[in-house]
Each structure stands twice: as structure tokens, then as C-alpha cells.
Amino acid sequence: MNPPSETAPRAGGRALLAVRLAWRQLRFEKTRLASAIAGVMFACVLVFMQLGFRAALFDSATALPQAMRAELFLMHPMTTATFRPEPLPRARAWQALAAPAVANAVPIYLAQATWRNPADGTRRMIQLIGLDVEADAVALEGLSPLKNALKAPDTAAFDLRSRPEFGPVGDMFAANGPLEVQVGNRMIVVVGTVALGPSFGADGNLVTSETNFRRMVRERVASMTDLVALRLVPGADVAAVQRDLRAILPPDVLVLTHDELVAHERRYWETATPIGFIFGFGSLMGLIVGMVIVYQILFSDIAGHLREYATLKAMGYGQGYLNRVVLGAAGILAISGFVPGLGVSIVLYDFVGAGTFLPLKMEAGRAATVFAMIFAMCFGAGLLAMRKLRDANPADMF
Amino acid sequence: MTPKSPIRMRGVSYAYGQGELRKAVLRDVDLDVAPGEIVLLTGPSGSGKTTLLTLVGALRALQEGAARVLDVDLAAADERARVALRRRIGFIFQNHNLLGFLTARQNVAMALELDRTADERARLARAGEMLARVGLAEHAEKRPAQLSGGQRQRVAVARALAGQPGLVLADEPTAALDKASGAEVVRLLREMAKERGAAILLVTHDPRILDMADRIVAMEDGRIVDNTVRITSA
Numbered sequence: 097m098n099p100p101s102e103t104a105p106r107a108g109g110r111a112l113l114a115v116r117l118a119w120r121q122l123r124f125e126k127t128r129l130a131s132a133i134a135g136v137m138f139a140c141v142l143v144f145m146q147l148g149f150r151a152a153l154f155d156s157a158t159a160l161p162q163a164m165r166a167e168l169f170l171m172h173p174m175t176t177a178t179f180r181p182e183p184l185p186r187a188r189a190w191q192a193l194a195a196p197a198v199a200n201a202v203p204i205y206l207a208q209a210t211w212r213n214p215a216d217g218t219r220r221m222i223q224l225i226g227l228d229v230e231a232d233a234v235a236l237e238g239l240s241p242l243k244n245a246l247k248a249p250d251t252a253a254f255d256l257r258s259r260p261e262f263g264p265v266g267d268m269f270a271a272n273g274p275l276e277v278q279v280g281n282r283m284i285v286v287v288g289t290v291a292l293g294p295s296f297g298a299d300g301n302l303v304t305s306e307t308n309f310r311r312m313v314r315e316r317v318a319s320m321t322d323l324v325a326l327r328l329v330p331g332a333d334v335a336a337v338q339r340d341l342r343a344i345l346p347p348d349v350l351v352l353t354h355d356e357l358v359a360h361e362r363r364y365w366e367t368a369t370p371i372g373f374i375f376g377f378g379s380l381m382g383l384i385v386g387m388v389i390v391y392q393i394l395f396s397d398i399a400g401h402l403r404e405y406a407t408l409k410a411m412g413y414g415q416g417y418l419n420r421v422v423l424g425a426a427g428i429l430a431i432s433g434f435v436p437g438l439g440v441s442i443v444l445y446d447f448v449g450a451g452t453f454l455p456l457k458m459e460a461g462r463a464a465t466v467f468a469m470i471f472a473m474c475f476g477a478g479l480l481a482m483r484k485l486r487d488a489n490p491a492d493m494f
Numbered sequence: 495m496t497p498k499s500p501i502r503m504r505g506v507s508y509a510y511g512q513g514e515l516r517k518a519v520l521r522d523v524d525l526d527v528a529p530g531e532i533v534l535l536t537g538p539s540g541s542g543k544t545t546l547l548t549l550v551g552a553l554r555a556l557q558e559g560a561a562r563v564l565d566v567d568l569a570a571a572d573e574r575a576r577v578a579l580r581r582r583i584g585f586i587f588q589n590h591n592l593l594g595f596l597t598a599r600q601n602v603a604m605a606l607e608l609d610r611t612a613d614e615r616a617r618l619a620r621a622g623e624m625l626a627r628v629g630l631a632e633h634a635e636k637r638p639a640q641l642s643g644g645q646r647q648r649v650a651v652a653r654a655l656a657g658q659p660g661l662v663l664a665d666e667p668t669a670a671l672d673k674a675s676g677a678e679v680v681r682l683l684r685e686m687a688k689e690r691g692a693a694i695l696l697v698t699h700d701p702r703i704l705d706m707a708d709r710i711v712a713m714e715d716g717r718i719v720d721n722t723v724r725i726t727s728a
Binding site: 117403409412413 | 548551553554574577578579580581582583585587589591592593594595596600604605607608
């Protein structure tokens with residue numbers, strides 16, 4: 097309901113007065129205010145953690161494809177994710193060179209192998225990445241200076257950001273230089289470190305040359321590879337080359353752009369696993385719990401002040417003004433719960449990120465999304481609680 | 495103030511409930527209150543005086559009859575018009591009904607926030623003047639819980655009169671007060687209404703305050719049974 101016409105020009109000022117009244121009412125009962133803010137904060141932190149985990153999962157799951165430096169890729173159509181590839185004939189790489197715009201074809205070999213922790217001897221599966229390190233098809237921090245060292249037999253570069261269960265390889269390497277580690281049934285020399293990071297599919301990574309990869313994974317058929325990175329001549333039309341290659345190559349390979357490769361990997365985690373759903377559901381639960389808490393607080397505030405609200409109605413305040421008081425209170429709770437919730441989440445992101453080695457980072461976009469969610473949550477609770485205002489009937493005051 | 499009668503009712507009837515359960519509480523009531531006049535409404539419980547008060551105060555919709563309050567035709571008024579009319583009426587309740595989380599000054603200022611010609615500073619200054627007028631200048635920043643019953647009701651009087659109403663409606667304003675504070679509240683109410691030319695319609699059982707009235711209207715069974723004009727010494 098709007099104020100009568102003669103007051104319309106100042107309606108904005110009245111909305112502010114309603115919010116101020118809401119704030120004075122909230123402030124008066126400090127315990128209730130504190131529990132309401134804690135409830136909103138709780139919902140806020142829960143949603144931030146869920147969305148943070150989800151984004152970190154997708155970021156880390158696609159870290160390897162993201163690190164690839166090539167315009168087009170060949171992949172077996174049945175490959176669901178890079179940690180579990182379906183091999184494709186390596187000949188497809190050389191066939192692709194038939195397209196004049198393809199400058200270079202780099203087969204990439206992927207497998208999981210057992211790694212024996214050099215400090216305590218425990219074994220764990222590590223992701224092996226084998227490729228021609230000279231080809232620059234993968235941009236990994238720290239890889240370029242190791243090009244020559246990795247040409248030696250039985251050498252590999254260890255991913256520093258692997259989970260700590262693989263052993264303090266980084267510290268040992270920094271202290272004593274190259275060290276021997278058992279991978280599969282072979283002793284391998286770690287000649288350097290790179291930075292990639294674990295994903296939900298792989299706890300750690302080991303980069304090695306094509307030849308050394310075959311030494312470590314003996315059962316592999318030499319004519320098969322797992323992924324082919326195609327680097328094009330400068331200025332080539334990627335879409336046109338992709339079309340040409342689809343025409344040339346048999347249907348046992350997909351021709352993907354870099355974005356498509358990343359999206360394919362991401363889609364696996366989003367749809368083929370319940371992980372995306374779990375975190376989405378967790379966020380929803382957090383919002384519902386928060387909404388119930390805020391509703392309870394607003395409802396009991398109204399129920400406890402029905403006489404006062406009825407008095408305001410008798411004095412000539414319209415239903416619209418009282419609605420704005422309740423929604424104002426909801427808005428205040430949203431903001432005063434979100435701000436500390438954001439702070440706590442930033443601290444927790446650091447803490448949990450360090451514990452799980454997942455890239456948990458606060459992003460402005462996510463903060464805005466969560467704020468919108470929290471605001472909608474409080475606003476919804478306000479709309480529900482507002483129904484109680486109808487019980488404030490000024491005629492019953494006498 | 496308005497030169498016409500603030501209250502003019504003709505043949506007003508009102509009933510609660512529907513069908514078989516319908517119970518008439520007002521039957522064919524005529525009532526006029528002149529500008530600045532102070533009218534006491536008395537009568538036993540259930541005589542319909544409170545219902546009459548809520549009708550005059552535009553807190554209920556009129557069912558039958560004709561009524562003009564402060565020049566507004568109640569029969570034709572919708573909820574919005576009634577809300578607008580209520581802004582021009584000062585209300586005083588049996589319980590003070592102050593907002594517990596606001597100071598006395600802020601409570602009085604609430605009556606002025608509806609008038610958007612004044613700014614915040616002017617509203618608080620005016621609220622302070624009203625509180626000083628009811629002898630509560632030193633208590634302006636206290637909350638209702640820190641005030642005595644009589645002081646709270648004086649804040650309520652200040653609030654009801656702050657907006658320069660043409661009419662004040664009061665329901666048993668002294669019921670919860672002892673004799674001295676009740677008399678003080680009524681004296682202030684009467685003085686301030688007279689200063690401003692506001693009419694008062696006051697429902698009461700309290701025989702201690704009958705002498706403040708210009709006129710006493712007695713009700714019984716929904717009808718006005720006595721309409722006495724008193725000669726006041728004040």
C-alpha cells in the first residue's frame with residue numbers, strides 16, 4: 097500500500113524511516129539480534145563453503161587440461177575424464193599433420209601408477225603425465241628448466257602441490273637435490289619439481305618424458321596414446337582446421353578446441369558424479385536453515401510487539417509502512433549477517449584450502465552471488481513473517 | 495481548527511457476527527461533538543461505547559447510518575481514506591502503548607513522522623516541547639520501562655496531541671493509574687486540548703474524572719440514554 101497522494105513525493109524518506117524503526121527495534125533486544133545475525137552468518141558461511149568447494153573441485157579437476165598449450169586436441173570419444181583416459185591410436189596424431197595448418201602434434205600419455213613415499217615407504221596412486229617435454233604443449237610452472245634433465249633415463253618431475261601423503265619430496269629435493277623414488281616397479285630419479293595441484297581424480301602428479309613413461313608403465317601398447325595436443329601455425333583459423341580434421345580423421349577420435357576440452361572435463365564432474373549436486377544441495381540446505389532462523393526471529397519480534405504495531409496503525413501508519421519495517425529488519429539482518437559471514441569464509445577458505453590443497457579463493461562474483469542469495473533468503477523470511485502483521489488490528493486496542 | 499462539528503453521527507447502528515449469531519451493539523445512535531468540546535462517554539460494559547469510539551476513530555468500517563468525522567464522510571471512506579483520517583486524530587489508550595524500544599522523545603516523534611513537512615530536527619524539537627508541556631522535560635531520553643505509569647500516560651498524551659489533531663479519542667486513560675496521577679493526566683489532556691481547540695471524546699468508568707467534561711453522554715444497550723450538558727467551572 098502506498099501513502100496517500102499528498103505524501104508520495106517523500107515516500108523514499110518514509111521507507112528510510114521504516115528501516116530506522118526496524119533497526120531501533122532490532123537493536124533493543126541484543127540477544128535476539130545476536131542470535132539472528134549468527135543464524136544469517138551460519139547460512140552465509142555454509143553457502144560460501146559449499147560454493148567454494150564446488151568451484152575448487154571444478155578448477156582443480158580441470159587444472160591439467162587448463163595447463164595445456166595447444167589450439168586443438170584429439171581425444172577418444174569414450175574418454176570421460178583425463179584421469180581415466182581411453183587410449184586412441186597414436187597414428188591419429190601423424191594423420192592430423194596432413195592438415196597444412198597443423199604445425200605440431202604432441203601425444204600425451206596419462207596413467208595412474210603407484211608411488212612409494214620416499215620418507216615412510218607407504219604407497220599411493222599418482223597421476224603420470226608423459227609427453228615430449230621439448231614440444232611446450234603443457235605450460236607447467238617449473239617445467240622449462242627441466243627439459244634436458246628429463247631426457248635422461250628413468251627421470252621425472254614431481255608436482256610440488258601434490259598431497260603431503262606422497263612424502264616431503266619438495267623439501268628433500270631442496271635439501272639434497274635429485275632423489276630416487278619407486279614408481280610402479282622401477283626406481284625413478286626425481287630431477288626437479290613443477291606446480292600443478294591435485295584434483296578429485298588425482299592426489300598428485302608426476303611429469304616425465306614419453307620414453308620414461310613407457311618404462312614406468314610397461315603394459316601399455318606403444319602404438320596407443322591418451323590425448324593429442326595439436327599446435328597450429330600462427331594465424332590459423334581454429335574452427336576451420338577443426339572442421340577439416342573432422343573430415344580427415346576416422347570417428348574414433350574427437351577433435352576438440354581448448355575450451356571444449358576443459359568444458360568436457362568439467363561436465364564430467366558436474367553431471368557424471370553427484371559432486372556438483374551435493375554442493376548445490378548443501379547450499380540450498382544452508383539457505384533454508386537460515387530462512388527458518390530469520391523467520392522465527394522476525395515472527396517472534398512481530399508477535400511480541402503486536403500491540404505496538406496496532407498502535408502505529410491506529411495513529412495512521414498504513415499496512416505498507418509496517419510491511420516496510422519488517423522487510424527493513426530482514427534487510428538489516430541480511431547485511432549484518434553477510435559481512436561477518438564473508439570475513440569468516442575468507443579465513444576458512446585459507447584454512448581449509450591449506451588443509452585440502454584445493455584452490456579455495458574468495459571471488460567478487462561469488463561474494464555477490466552469495467549476497468544475493470542471503471538477501472533473497474532474508475527477504476523471503478520477511479514476506480512470510482509479514483503475514484503475522486495482519487493480526488495487529490487497531491480496533492482491538494480499545 | 496475546523497469550524498464544523500468534528501463529530502456528527504446520525505442513525506449509526508453496528509452489529510458483530512453474522513446470521514443467527516448477529517449481535518447488535520449500537521442502535522440508531524446520534525451524536526454531535528462541537529469544536530473544542532470535551533465529551534465523556536460512560537455506561538456499563540457492553541453498552542457499545544468502545545465500539546462507538548472505534549467507529550469515530552475510523553478503526554472500523556461503518557455499517558449503517560451516516561457519520562462525518564473531521565469533515566470526512568465515513569460511509570464513503572475506504573481503508574486508505576480511514577488511514578489518512580486517523581493521522582488527524584490523537585489516540586490515547588487504556589495502556590500507554592508506547593513503543594518499548596524507543597525513548598519518550600522518539601515515541602512522541604513517531605506521531606510527527608506522518609507529517610512530512612517537518613524534518614527530523616524539527617520533529618525531535620517539537621517532541622521535546624510536547625514533553626516539556628507535560629512536565630517530562632528531564633525524562634525525554636528515557637525508555638517507557640524507566641518511567642512510572644503516570645509518566646508513561648503523560649508521554650501518551652504528548653504523543654496524541656503532538657500532531658495538532660482536531661479530535662482526541664481516549665479509552666479509559668486513567669484506568670491503570672492511581673488517583674493523583676490519573677487526575678494529573680486528565681488535567682493535562684484537558685488543558686492541552688483547550689489550548690489547541692481540539693475536541694475530546696473520552697470513554698471512562700472512572701467517577702473521579704467526570705468533572706472535567708463539558709458534557710457527559712451515558713450509554714446503555716447500544717443507545718444513548720442521557721445527553722447532559724454540564725456547566726463547568728473551569
